[in-house]
Amino acid sequence: MTTNKHAPRSRIVVLNRWSDGFAAYHRYIDHATNNVAYICTPNGAAALDASQTAHVEELADILDEDALHKAMSSCQSALGGIDRLIALSEFDLLKAARLRNSFNIPGDLPDTVVRFRDKTAMKHTVAAAGLRVPRVAALEDVAFAKANSSPVMRFPIMVKPRTGAAGLDVPRIDTRARLDMLWPTLPLVEYECEEYIEGPVYHVDGFVRDDTWVIARASRYINNRLQFAQGKPLGSVMLDPGPLNDAVLEFAAACLKALALSNGPFHLEIIGACDGFYFLDVGARVGSGEIPFLFHELYGVDLFDLWVTHQSGDEARYAARAQAALIASTSITRGGFLMLPEPVGKIFVDAQLPNTIPGLYEAVLPARRHLFNGSSCSGNILARFRYRGASEEEVDRAIRATLRDFRYTLAESVGSPNSSTHDITLRKTLRLLQQ
Structure with a gap:
């Protein structure tokens, strides 16, 4: 635990689980005019500029809510009170809401946040408004486990963690026999099942202020996040202005x-x-x-800046940032991305990417001899590409050219995944990525 004294103005606690560039909160919070404390893991603490922080609480496990509560109490004592609590990871939003409730801090509270973390609750809420949702049920409410029971929906179904994210741990179940095999392995209170709906998947990203779009972009996936978790590439292309784009945004x-x-x-x-x-x-x-990179690089809009400014209670800065984003939202530029999944257990040797793909403006590859250890973080995947263009078709064409022409070499490794060096025993032939 470290403590540096500053004259408080606004007393802010940041719940941080990141240890990379996303932990640079000084980009969004003026640490000279605010008293800022952090609760984070040791790795998260190492990513901070300690000279700018008023207080740091390190936790071995940021998921431990009893430890979080004690850390908040320590921050409250060190700061002389807490005015705002900032949390940016989806996995921390509900914990932060409960902490706000316990410490009487303004911001999103559990009754609001649970609708965005509990998939069963969110779908019931949307359905109650008369909008289409897949039929859904919490597993604890379903009688699948009984010997002669009838399912409440037809197969195939999707079985999902109620508070999961990014398609992680989401099996598709096609038969009753497969469900019977899976059933004993699941903590029923933590899972839901929903009917499988066939069709293209779209995503809409942006920011809303006072019930009004600040900026929003509708995109269509090439494959989807569930397929990405299963080892396939994941692409996305922003839709052109027009009837489909308008209909997706309206819904x-x-x-x-x-x-x-x-x-x-x-x-x-x-x-x-x-x-x-x-x-x-x-x-x-x-x-x-x-x-977030696309929004920043295509439109000059930092969504994290908007979010932190809103959570910190700085209304003047929030209004200015929102107005700038609203102006940027009129841009006709379209973009997209491609991510290639992690080849777990392999070593990255090299890659060849043609420089003749129009619209491809950023490619992020691992360092040579990088071991893919199955960490599932975005910085540990095989490759990331970002695109810009004047139309949806241009971006789509560039993504498919990348899928066709990007070549890479992997190698096997010998030794423990935890060792610091790995011997290359088999250099694979140069391979062409197939979608």
Whole structure:
């Protein structure tokens, strides 16, 4: 624990789980005019500029809510009170809401946040507003486990953690026999099942202020996040202005209204089925992966800046940032991304990317001899690409050219995944990535 004394102005606590560039909160909070404390893991603490912080609480496990509560009490004592609590990871939003409730801090509280973390609750809320959602049930409410029971929906179904994210740990179940095998392994209170809806998946990302779009972009996936978790590439292309774009945005706005999201960022996913749009999922947070980079690089809009400014209670700065984003939202530029999944257990040797793909402006590759250790973080995937263009077609064409022409070399490793060096025993032949 470290403590530096500053004259307090606004007393802010940041709940930080990041240890990379996302931990540079000084970009968004003036540490000279505010008294800022952090609660984080040791790795998260190492990423901070300690000279600018008023107080730091290090926790071995940021998921331990009893430890979090004690850390908040320590921050409250060190700061002489707490005016605001900032949390940016989707996995921390509900914990932060409960802490605000306990310490009487303004901001999003549990009754609001639970609609964006509990998939069963969010779908019931959207359905109550008369919008299409897949039929859904909490597993604890379903009688699948009984010997002669009838399922409440037809197969295939999706079995999901109620508070999961990014398609992680989401199996598709096609038969009753497969469900019977899976059933004993699941903590029923933590899972839901929902009917599988066939159709293209769209996502809408942006920011809303006082129930009004500040900036929003509708995109269509190439593959989807569930397929990405299963080892396939994931691409995304922003839709051109037109009837489809307008319809996706209109449906997204209706979903956000049903969920009462009036201020903040969002990442919302929609299925385009043969009988209309279905609400799939939503996070009251900045979209992950390449999404925040696209907004910043294409439009000059830092969604994290908007979100932190809103959470910190700096109304003047928030209004100015929102107005700038609203002006930027009129841009006709379209963009997209491609992410290639992690080849777990392999070593990155090299890659060759043609420099003749129009619209491809950023490619992020691992360092040579990087071991893919299965950490599932975005910085540990095989490759990330970002694109810009004047139209949806241009961006789509560039993504498919990358899928066709990007070549890379991997190698096997010998030794423990935890060792600091790895011997290359088999250099694979140069391979062409296939979608």
